[in-house]
Amino acid sequence: MTIRHATMDDLKVLAQLEASCFPPSEAASEEQLCKRIQFYGNHFWLLYEEGELRAFADGFVSDQPDLSDDMYAHADQHRENGAWQMIFGVNTHPAHRNQGYATKVLKRAIAESREQGRCGVVLTCKENMIPFYRRFGFEDEGVSVSEHGGACWHQMRLMLKHQKPEMRRKDREVTNKEDIERILDSGRIVHLGLMDAGVPYVVPLHYGYEWENGTLILFLHSAKAGHKLDLVRRNPACFVEIDCEMNIISGEDNPCRYGAAYASVMGKGIVEILNNTEEKIHGLKTLMLHQTGRMFHFEEDAANAVCVWRIKVDSLSGKQRKMPE
Numbered sequence: 001m002t003i004r005h006a007t008m009d010d011l012k013v014l015a016q017l018e019a020s021c022f023p024p025s026e027a028a029s030e031e032q033l034c035k036r037i038q039f040y041g042n043h044f045w046l047l048y049e050e051g052e053l054r055a056f057a058d059g060f061v062s063d064q065p066d067l068s069d070d071m072y073a074h075a076d077q078h079r080e081n082g083a084w085q086m087i088f089g090v091n092t093h094p095a096h097r098n099q100g101y102a103t104k105v106l107k108r109a110i111a112e113s114r115e116q117g118r119c120g121v122v123l124t125c126k127e128n129m130i131p132f133y134r135r136f137g138f139e140d141e142g143v144s145v146s147e148h149g150g151a152c153w154h155q156m157r158l159m160l161k162h163q164k165p166e167m168r169r170k171d172r173e174v175t176n177k178e179d180i181e182r183i184l185d186s187g188r189i190v191h192l193g194l195m196d197a198g199v200p201y202v203v204p205l206h207y208g209y210e211w212e213n214g215t216l217i218l219f220l221h222s223a224k225a226g227h228k229l230d231l232v233r234r235n236p237a238c239f240v241e242i243d244c245e246m247n248i249i250s251g252e253d254n255p256c257r258y259g260a261a262y263a264s265v266m267g268k269g270i271v272e273i274l275n276n277t278e279e280k281i282h283g284l285k286t287l288m289l290h291q292t293g294r295m296f297h298f299e300e301d302a303a304n305a306v307c308v309w310r311i312k313v314d315s316l317s318g319k320q321r322k323m324p325e
Contacts, residue, residue, distance in 0.1 A: 021092070055105050084119055090123075183242065224305075
């Protein structure tokens with residue numbers, strides 16, 4: 001299996017697959033696909049297996065935050081350095097559906113968009129597909145302005161860059177990586193925030209951590225069934241908070257002068273449930289090393305008996321207040 005970008009040699013088979021996935025009013029024509037490859041062939045993701053095109057996704061990049069009907073027909077609106085990766089279609093060959101091909105091309109599109117520094121990924125889908133895209137962290141923004149093909153579409157957005165709110169007390173902000181690691185090393189519990197039918201749901205969990213190209217990675221684990229796991233499968237977007245060094249600062253006889261010393265880190269992320277046994281073992285070893293200071297050996301059966309979570313933390317921030325001398 002390979003996933004690659006498009007060239008003009010792929011045009012015929014792309015047009016055939018597009019026509020088999022959408023009704024004529026919604027499908028891109030061969031002429032439109034030709035223009036798209038001409039202007040942004042590197043924003044096609046084609047999955048080939050055994051010499052056959054099984055699935056593909058495509059869409060141009062724009063500084064406009066919302067997907068509109070004119071974008072489908074005007075490939076020359078593509079802006080390579082734009083903020084938003086649009087997805088015009090995720091197509092899977094009818095004979096090969098429900099085999100994970102759409103997931104693989106969409107994950108590749110998201111990964112490349114993140115590497116390219118996009119603010120996020122935007123697509124439209126019909127109402128029945130909303131749960132599928134929520135699995136990747138997309139949020140439903142309601143009915144789209146697009147009326148493409150005369151259908152009703154919902155606009156979905158996946159944020160890849162989150163603007164951190166300005167910290168009011170700059171004197172307490174922690175930006176140094178060594179100081180953030182000190183907080184992570186001191187903590188043992190991460191407070192994980194999920195969404196439960198529009199209501200925040202927070203659960204404490206043990207964690208381990210590592211860095212990947214300067215990005216904080218958290219590893220958690222749980223049973224293979226349960227409410228929090230159900231929530232993650234519906235919407236993997238999360239918020240994490242870790243705190244330590246909590247001490248009361250005395251105000252003596254004046255209650256208004258009491259305060260607290262503390263240190264904390266927090267950030268947004270996407271939960272990934274690991275399926276690969278080697279990755280699960282690595283996550284469990286990392287977690288146990290942080291919690292106990294010891295490196296443990298895990299058999300495959302033991303690793304596969306639990307659910308291991310991996311969270312790539314975006315928009316990380318730290319804050320501390322030290323005890324007065």
